[in-house]
Amino acid sequence: MIPDLFADIASPEPSRIEMAEGAVLLRGKALPLEHELLAALDVIAAAAPFRHMVTPGGFVMSVAMTNCGAAGWVTDRTGYRYDRNDPESGKPWPEMPASFLQLAVEAATEAGYPDFRPDACLINRYEPGARLSLHQDKNERDFANPIVSVSLGLPATFQFGGLKRTDPITKYSLHHGDVAVWGGPSRLFYHGVPTLKDGVHEKVGRMRLNLTFRGAL
Numbered sequence: 001m002i003p004d005l006f007a008d009i010a011s012p013e014p015s016r017i018e019m020a021e022g023a024v025l026l027r028g029k030a031l032p033l034e035h036e037l038l039a040a041l042d043v044i045a046a047a048a049p050f051r052h053m054v055t056p057g058g059f060v061m062s063v064a065m066t067n068c069g070a071a072g073w074v075t076d077r078t079g080y081r082y083d084r085n086d087p088e089s090g091k092p093w094p095e096m097p098a099s100f101l102q103l104a105v106e107a108a109t110e111a112g113y114p115d116f117r118p119d120a121c122l123i124n125r126y127e128p129g130a131r132l133s134l135h136q137d138k139n140e141r142d143f144a145n146p147i148v149s150v151s152l153g154l155p156a157t158f159q160f161g162g163l164k165r166t167d168p169i170t171k172y173s174l175h176h177g178d179v180a181v182w183g184g185p186s187r188l189f190y191h192g193v194p195t196l197k198d199g200v201h202e203k204v205g206r207m208r209l210n211l212t213f214r215g216a217l
């Protein structure tokens with residue numbers, strides 16, 4: 001076989017993409033930690049299983065969720081909130097693994113937020129057909145903290161808009177190991193994930209997992 005000497009020139013996509021002021025996409029940033037992250041996810045899901053939560057409007061979410069850290073994001077008929085305990089068990093959420101914290105702090109630092117220390121990690125599990133409609137992350141107490149969002153498994157499209165729901169949207173493909181960070185002027189930008197396409201990821205299977213680190217409390 002003839003080696004492809006021009007492979008790097010033919011695929012010039014940079015590993016750091018500026019999505020907006022204060023928002024960056026770090027391609028492959030999580031790859032060196034993928035095994036630790038996936039092993040830790042299994043432990044978390046055994047203690048706090050993924051579940052389909054209900055929105056205040058009474059809709060069952062297509063994305064299954066769980067959490068780790070001092071607080072977890074939950075929704076039910078009474079609204080959205082951060083809760084120190086898992087409502088399913090009444091017990092605290094599993095502790096945030098060291099590998100999670102390390103990745104979140106490194107990615108935030110690279111994105112220009114060296115002081116970020118997340119206290120909550122929402123874990124989203126998308127199976128084919130699942131989606132997360134356009135929304136703002138605004139249940140956190142202090143918007144000085146960025147959001148750090150890690151993609152594992154099947155690829156997805158990330159819609160990233162502006163401060164208004166009707167602002168124009170840019171689409172980014174998110175692949176296994178990519179990390180998106182948004183904060184500062186883009187902290188409250190609308191974002192979403194349209195319907196996940198079917199497929200099988202060699203390490204993660206027929207799903208996409210997303211870790212979303214927040215400063216919640």
Ligand SMILES: O=C(O)CCC(=O)C(=O)O
Nearest residue numbers: 122124137149193210212
């Ligand atoms: O799955 C993603 O990439 C985004 C998740 C998200 O926006 C959220 O959990 O609030």
Ligand SMILES: [Fe+2]
Nearest residue numbers: 135136137191
């Ligand atoms: Fe979000």
